[in-house]
Amino acid sequence: MSVFEKMVELIVEKLGVEPGEVTPEASFIDDLGADSLDIVELIMDIEDEFDLEIPDEEAENITTVKQAVDYIEKNIK
Amino acid sequence: MKEKVVIVTGSSRGIGLAIAKRLAKEGARVVINSRSQERINEISSELQREGLNVIGVGADIQTKEGAEKLIEKATEKWGGVDILVNNAGINRDNLFLRMKEDEWEEVIKTNLNGMFHCTKASIRGMTKKRWGRIINISSIVGITGNPGQANYSAAKAGIIGFTKTLAQEFGGRNITANVIAPGFIETEMTDKLPEKIKEQMLGRIPLGKFGTCDDVAAMVRFLASEEAGYITGQVLVVDGGLAL
Numbered sequence: 001m002s003v004f005e006k007m008v009e010l011i012v013e014k015l016g017v018e019p020g021e022v023t024p025e026a027s028f029i030d031d032l033g034a035d036s037l038d039i040v041e042l043i044m045d046i047e048d049e050f051d052l053e054i055p056d057e058e059a060e061n062i063t064t065v066k067q068a069v070d071y072i073e074k075n076i077k
Numbered sequence: 078m079k080e081k082v083v084i085v086t087g088s089s090r091g092i093g094l095a096i097a098k099r100l101a102k103e104g105a106r107v108v109i110n111s112r113s114q115e116r117i118n119e120i121s122s123e124l125q126r127e128g129l130n131v132i133g134v135g136a137d138i139q140t141k142e143g144a145e146k147l148i149e150k151a152t153e154k155w156g157g158v159d160i161l162v163n164n165a166g167i168n169r170d171n172l173f174l175r176m177k178e179d180e181w182e183e184v185i186k187t188n189l190n191g192m193f194h195c196t197k198a199s200i201r202g203m204t205k206k207r208w209g210r211i212i213n214i215s216s217i218v219g220i221t222g223n224p225g226q227a228n229y230s231a232a233k234a235g236i237i238g239f240t241k242t243l244a245q246e247f248g249g250r251n252i253t254a255n256v257i258a259p260g261f262i263e264t265e266m267t268d269k270l271p272e273k274i275k276e277q278m279l280g281r282i283p284l285g286k287f288g289t290c291d292d293v294a295a296m297v298r299f300l301a302s303e304e305a306g307y308i309t310g311q312v313l314v315v316d317g318g319l320a321l
Contacts, residue, residue, distance in 0.1 A: 037249060041204060 003050075003072050007065060010045050014038060024066040050076055078103035078301065082155045084147065086110050086138050086195055087165025089120050091264040092214065095290030096162055096297045101129035103298060105160070108151045112137050138165055139186045144194030151199075158199040160210040160301050163192040166232075168266060170225045181228045188232035192239065200247065209252035210301050213240050214293070217260045217316045233258075237312055244310030253309035255300050260316020262288040283318030 001009075008022045015032050028034040028042065043059045046052065050072050054062075062068050078100060088097040089111035101107045101124065109124070111117045114135025121133030134150045137143035151158050166188045169180040192213060203209025218226050219233025236256060243254040261267060261278050267287075279287065296315050299305055314320060 035249060037204070037246065041201070044201070 003076070004065075004069050006049065007046075007069055007072070010042065010049060011065070014042050014045060022065055024064070024069070026065050027063055028065075029063065046072065052076065078105045078298070081105045081159040081301070082108070082151060082157060083160040083162065083301070084108045084110065084151055084158055084195070084199065085162040085164055086147070086191060089113075089116050091266065092259065092262060092290045092293050093162075093164040094120065095294040096164060097131065098124065098129070099291070099294035099298050100160075100301065101131050104130075105301075106130045106155050107132075108147070108154075108158075109133050110136055110138065110147055110165070138191040138195055141194050141197075144191070144198045147195065148198040152202070157202045157206065159203070159206070159208065160212065161195060161199050162212045162214065162297060162301075163195055163236075164214040165191050166214065166216075168226065168229045170229065172225055173227045176227060184228040185232050185235075188229070189235050189239075192236060196243070200243075200252070203252050204247065204250045207251045209247070209250070210305075211240070211243060211252065211254040212297055212300050213254070213256050215240075215256045215258045215312070217258050217314060217320050220258060220312070220314070221320050240312075241310045248309060251306075253300070253306065255305075255308060255310065256312040257293060257296050257300070258312050258314045258316070259293045260288055260314070260319035262290060262293060264290060278319070281319055282316070283321060286317065288315060288317055 008019050011022050012019050015034055015038060017032050026032055028039055043054055047054055052075055062071055083100050083105045085093050085097045085107060087093045088109040097107045097109045109117055109121055109131055117133035117135050121131050124131040132154055134147050136147040138147060148158060167184060169184050171180055196211060213236050215236040216233040218230040219237055222230045240254045240256045293315055296313055
């Protein structure tokens with residue numbers, strides 16, 4: 001399963017959206033209806049899922065699905 | 078209360094034990110805790126003999142590891158935590174001029190750090206379930222202050238600020254966070270006070286008597302219930318009117 005596919009799964013589970021809504025360009029807050037706590041939880045889910053640690057400064061810059069996928073692919077162990 | 082999983086920190090005696098018993102009697106599954114595994118095993122087998130659904134976990138919740146161990150044991154046994162009662166607390170009383178740094182540190186660590194670590198370790202499960210209750214046991218001196226308790230009252234006031242913040246951050250997840258501020262409750266902790274001080278205290282309590290651990294447990298029971306679901310970020314004072 002690709003990083004993107006895994007992300008779609010995480011987001012669908014967390015935010016209760018349809019898989020089709022999770023496009024690379026989708027913004028967590030504007031398009032997928034996340035609130036600030038959802039984002040924090042999603043970042044933590046990503047950390048668990050991909051065995052990463054995302055520093056707060058980096059997490060702040062992750063606002064779209066693509067940004068999350070790019071970050072994960074760059075930092076995956 | 079049926080089937081809810083509850084953790085009560087510092088529950089081998091006093092108010093914590095009364096809370097654990099009360100909730101267990103209402104049908105909750107309760108994890109009791111103290112620093113010593115041996116001590117908590119004794120208490121838990123006693124409660125189990127009374128037919129209560131209780132397990133005991135010895136863990137030093139001042140540390141992250143201790144708190145995580147406590148929550149892990151609860152999750153292993155019953156699949157998660159619904160209600161967290163942060164009760165563990167100590168006092169090291171001294172007039173401020175005489176108060177040593179270690180008396181300050183120790184009280185802040187047990188009363189505040191313990192609450193931080195336990196809440197941290199259990200709240201994610203609650204956000205996932207969209208249901209949770211955080212009930213933090215403060216003290217009336219966290220509101221009024223008290224000579225000889227600069228450390229204790231600072232910690233107890235800290236609990237109030239912490240709880241009000243949690244109430245705001247997690248309200249959207251159907252998690253309530255409230256504080257109970259007991260007044261003078263008859264426990265081993267207050268037993269040590271000089272008679273003269275106790276008499277003075279008694280004179281200031283409109284209801285004319287000291288509180289009992291069960292008085293506090295009754296408030297916990299209410300805050301933990303479904304009926305209290307619209308109450309969050311509040312400080313419920315159980316003091317017989319002492320602070321008026």
